[in-house]
Amino acid sequence: MLADAAQKAGAEIRYRHVVTAVDVTGEQPVVKVRADDGEEYTVTARYLLDASGFARILPRLLELERPSDFPVRGALFTHIEDHIAHGEMDRQKILITVHPEHNDVWFWTIPFSNGRCSQGVVGTPEYLSQYQGTEVERLRAIIAETPSLAKVLRNAVWDMPGRTLTGYSANVTSLWGKNFALLGNAGEFLDPVFSSGVTIAFKSSSLAAKCIERAWNGEAVDWQADYAVPLQAGVNTFRAFVSGWYEGGFQDVIFHERHSPEIRRMISSILAGYAWDTANPYVAEPQRRLNVLRELCQRDAKALVA
Numbered sequence: 001m002l003a004d005a006a007q008k009a010g011a012e013i014r015y016r017h018v019v020t021a022v023d024v025t026g027e028q029p030v031v032k033v034r035a036d037d038g039e040e041y042t043v044t045a046r047y048l049l050d051a052s053g054f055a056r057i058l059p060r061l062l063e064l065e066r067p068s069d070f071p072v073r074g075a076l077f078t079h080i081e082d083h084i085a086h087g088e089m090d091r092q093k094i095l096i097t098v099h100p101e102h103n104d105v106w107f108w109t110i111p112f113s114n115g116r117c118s119q120g121v122v123g124t125p126e127y128l129s130q131y132q133g134t135e136v137e138r139l140r141a142i143i144a145e146t147p148s149l150a151k152v153l154r155n156a157v158w159d160m161p162g163r164t165l166t167g168y169s170a171n172v173t174s175l176w177g178k179n180f181a182l183l184g185n186a187g188e189f190l191d192p193v194f195s196s197g198v199t200i201a202f203k204s205s206s207l208a209a210k211c212i213e214r215a216w217n218g219e220a221v222d223w224q225a226d227y228a229v230p231l232q233a234g235v236n237t238f239r240a241f242v243s244g245w246y247e248g249g250f251q252d253v254i255f256h257e258r259h260s261p262e263i264r265r266m267i268s269s270i271l272a273g274y275a276w277d278t279a280n281p282y283v284a285e286p287q288r289r290l291n292v293l294r295e296l297c298q299r300d301a302k303a304l305v306a
């Protein structure tokens, strides 16, 4: 089962201690583990938090997996010695580039401090499978179709093997149960486009830690009200932006010629991670406000053309 998980996540990791079974029905949760020398042992704790990411150990063992609402997408990625010329990219920011013909195909270029970048592309499996060769060859072929990015990366040295990951969006039927909770990607993973994954993982850990602290202090904890609902609120805010991105409407907003500084500030704040700040009108009503904004931008674009 873990081998499946690792394979699904594209990981080459083999863990020395593998969780083979979990029992959460008793007074305390019990985890059964097999070491690589074959020895089996159990671990009992007061509470079980699953932070296993794409391995999704508890969702698999407890059959909590639920397909994501998002269609299956895949990514090809690697690290490069980027040699991006000074002034061609702000190294304090992530560069997101959209394919000139397919607006659901997009690239990330994430600069590191040492002159290297994480470089990747996201597209449907059908789109990505049109390209032949190694992961790096396929990635470079897609970049070659995108002149603005090809120009930025024209001197890059492709010195590392690439990797591929498909079907990473995932969901669960419940984020918690008796004596356990799912953190980060072990719960739900939306999409890499707005780098929400690490933000959501940290938020889930901080909410869960508070719940456990309260429980240990003898207070009653309602995991649905105190953990799942508040976590889901921010996830749903991100979800509205991710859906809007792939449906194209949010791209119309981002690439519109005219920007309201105030709206730009509110949206940037969410995408920077403040997706739980209900004082922000775009957090309070993300879907409705995005719909209105998209309509305004599309109408305005028509007026500008006319």
Ligand SMILES: Cc1cc2nc3c(=O)[nH]c(=O)nc-3n(C[C@H](O)[C@H](O)[C@H](O)COP(=O)(O)OP(=O)(O)OC[C@H]3O[C@@H](n4cnc5c(N)ncnc54)[C@H](O)[C@@H]3O)c2cc1C
Pocket (backbone or CB within 6 Å): 002, 013, 015, 017, 018, 019, 051, 052, 053, 054, 055, 057, 075, 077, 110, 120, 165, 168, 183, 184, 185, 186, 189, 191, 192, 195, 196, 197, 198, 199, 201
């Ligand atoms: C293509 C792609 C690009 C992304 N880009 C970004 C980005 O730019 N910014 C961003 O914020 N997020 C990004 N994400 C999402 C981000 O990587 C995850 O959402 C985030 O890492 C989730 O954190 P986590 O702690 O839940 O899981 P992880 O970071 O995956 O951590 C899980 C840990 O558990 C370990 N583990 C698993 N099974 C076992 C086991 N049996 N025994 C011991 N250890 C185990 C793993 O080795 C790993 O260290 C991207 C995701 C994808 C798919």
